[in-house]
Amino acid sequence: EKITISVIKADIGGWPGHSRVHPQLIETAEEILAKAKEEGTIIDFYVAYAGDDLQLIMTHKKGVDSPDVHGLAWKAFEEATKVAKELGLYGAGQDLLKDAFSGNVRGMGPGVAEMEITLRKSEPVVTFHMDKTEPGAFNLPIFRMFADPFNTAGLVIDPKMHMGFRFEVWDILKHKRVILNTPEEVYDLLALIGAKSRYVIKRVYPKEGHPIPKDEPVAVVSTEKLYEIAGEYVGKDDPVAIVRAQSGLPALGEVLEPFAFPHLVSGWMRGSHNGPIMPVPMHQANPTRFDGPPRVVALGWQISPEGKLVGPVDLFDDPAFDYARQKALEITDYMRRHGPFEPHRLPLEDMEYTTLPGVLKRLEERFEDIE
Ligand code: 13P
Ligand code: 13P
Ligand code: MG
Ligand code: MG
Ligand code: MG
Structure with a gap:
C-alpha cells in the first residue's frame, strides 16, 4: 500500500x-x-x-x-x-x-x-524549504545529489546506484517536459538546467532494475511560477522539495552535502537580486539583511510503517554548516557592494518588477541618434 x-x-x-x-x-x-x-x-x-x-x-x-x-x-x-x-x-x-x-x-x-x-523497510526523507528564491535554486543541489560523483560517493561505490538516475526537466516557459538519463546524458542535462530560471528539475526517478519501482519519484520539487499564474509577477516562488535517502539512494549526508556550497540563486530583495543561499536551522530562517540572504531549511524524517512523520530533525542545526553560513555572509557582503548593478541586480527580464518602462518613456524625447 x-x-x-x-x-x-x-x-x-x-x-x-x-x-x-x-x-x-x-x-x-x-x-x-x-x-x-x-x-x-x-x-x-x-x-x-x-x-x-x-x-x-x-x-x-x-x-x-x-x-x-x-x-x-x-x-x-x-x-x-x-x-x-x-x-x-x-x-x-x-x-x-x-x-x-x-x-x-x-x-x-x-x-x-x-x-x-x-514505503521501504525504512524510509528516510528530507523536506527542503527555501525562502527568497525560485524553484531553479534546486537545480544545482539536486543534480549534485543524484548525478555528481564528487558529491555522492554512492554513485561510484554503491552497486544499486551505479546505473544512475532519470531526471524530469520542465521548460517552464513553454510548459513542456523532457526526461534525461544520467550518467549518459549529463552534458545535455547540464546544458538545460544551468539555465535555471527556464529549465527546472521537477522530479528524479530511478532507472529500470533499481529496487525502487521505476515510476516512483525519489525527489520532487515545486515548480509553480507565480507570475505566469497571476498574469503578472507577484513574487518569487520560494520553493520546496522532497528527497528520499539511503538504500540505493544518496545517503542522508550526500543529500545535504550540496548545501555546504552556498551557490548563487535569484530572489532576495524584491525578488530581483542574485545572492548566496544560506543553509540554516529553522530558528535562523528569518531573512532580514536586504530581506535575505536567501535561506534553505532541511527537515529530516523517518516515515513509520503506518505513514507517521517521525521528526522533524532540523538538519542544518549542525556546526558542520557554519563554514557555509560564514561563506554565504562573505558573498552577501561582496554582492551587496554592487548596489543596483548586475549581476547582483537581476537582468531586466528576470526582475520581479521594474521602473524601466516609465523611465524610458520619460526620457523618450531626449534620446537622440548617435552619428
Ligand atoms: P553508520 O556506520 O554510522 O551506520 O554509517 C554508515 C554509512 O553508510 C554512512 O554514510
Ligand atoms: P517573498 O517572496 O518571500 O514574499 O519576498 C518578496 C520580497 O519582495 C522580498 O524583498
Ligand atoms: Mg517568501
Ligand atoms: Mg512575502
Ligand atoms: Mg515569494
Missing part, C-alpha cells in the same frame, strides 16, 4: 515585512490539520516555516493532486489569512491568487511538492 507525502506552502502574510511567519498563523494551520488528522483525511502532519512562507507537511493515502488534501491545505491557508488580516500582517493572503478553490491548488498560488511511494 502506498503513502503520499505532500508539502504545500504559501506566503499568506509576513511579520514584519517579508521576514517571517507569525506564530498565530502556525497555530491556526495546526488546529485545522489536527482536526483533519482526527477525521482521517490525513495520517500525520507538521507545520513549519521558512521566512515568510507557511509550510504544511502531510502524509496520507489519497495520492498526489487529491482534492481532499489540497482542499484541506487551501482551507488552512484561508483560515490563517483571516488571522493575518486581523493582525495586519504584510501581504496578507499574498499567494492565494484565486478566490474559490476548484479541486487542486496547482495554479492557484501555493507551491506543491508531492510523491506517492511504496
Whole structure:
C-alpha cells in the first residue's frame, strides 16, 4: 500500500515585512490539520516555516493532486489569512491568487511538492524549504545529489546506484517536459538546467532494475511560477522539495552535502537580486539583511510503517554548516557592494518588477541618434 507525502506552502502574510511567519498563523494551520488528522483525511502532519512562507507537511493515502488534501491545505491557508488580516500582517493572503478553490491548488498560488511511494523497510526523507528564491535554486543541489560523483560517493561505490538516475526537466516557459538519463546524458542535462530560471528539475526517478519501482519519484520539487499564474509577477516562488535517502539512494549526508556550497540563486530583495543561499536551522530562517540572504531549511524524517512523520530533525542545526553560513555572509557582503548593478541586480527580464518602462518613456524625447 502506498503513502503520499505532500508539502504545500504559501506566503499568506509576513511579520514584519517579508521576514517571517507569525506564530498565530502556525497555530491556526495546526488546529485545522489536527482536526483533519482526527477525521482521517490525513495520517500525520507538521507545520513549519521558512521566512515568510507557511509550510504544511502531510502524509496520507489519497495520492498526489487529491482534492481532499489540497482542499484541506487551501482551507488552512484561508483560515490563517483571516488571522493575518486581523493582525495586519504584510501581504496578507499574498499567494492565494484565486478566490474559490476548484479541486487542486496547482495554479492557484501555493507551491506543491508531492510523491506517492511504496514505503521501504525504512524510509528516510528530507523536506527542503527555501525562502527568497525560485524553484531553479534546486537545480544545482539536486543534480549534485543524484548525478555528481564528487558529491555522492554512492554513485561510484554503491552497486544499486551505479546505473544512475532519470531526471524530469520542465521548460517552464513553454510548459513542456523532457526526461534525461544520467550518467549518459549529463552534458545535455547540464546544458538545460544551468539555465535555471527556464529549465527546472521537477522530479528524479530511478532507472529500470533499481529496487525502487521505476515510476516512483525519489525527489520532487515545486515548480509553480507565480507570475505566469497571476498574469503578472507577484513574487518569487520560494520553493520546496522532497528527497528520499539511503538504500540505493544518496545517503542522508550526500543529500545535504550540496548545501555546504552556498551557490548563487535569484530572489532576495524584491525578488530581483542574485545572492548566496544560506543553509540554516529553522530558528535562523528569518531573512532580514536586504530581506535575505536567501535561506534553505532541511527537515529530516523517518516515515513509520503506518505513514507517521517521525521528526522533524532540523538538519542544518549542525556546526558542520557554519563554514557555509560564514561563506554565504562573505558573498552577501561582496554582492551587496554592487548596489543596483548586475549581476547582483537581476537582468531586466528576470526582475520581479521594474521602473524601466516609465523611465524610458520619460526620457523618450531626449534620446537622440548617435552619428
Ligand atoms: P553508520 O556506520 O554510522 O551506520 O554509517 C554508515 C554509512 O553508510 C554512512 O554514510
Ligand atoms: P517573498 O517572496 O518571500 O514574499 O519576498 C518578496 C520580497 O519582495 C522580498 O524583498
Ligand atoms: Mg512575502
Ligand atoms: Mg517568501
Ligand atoms: Mg515569494
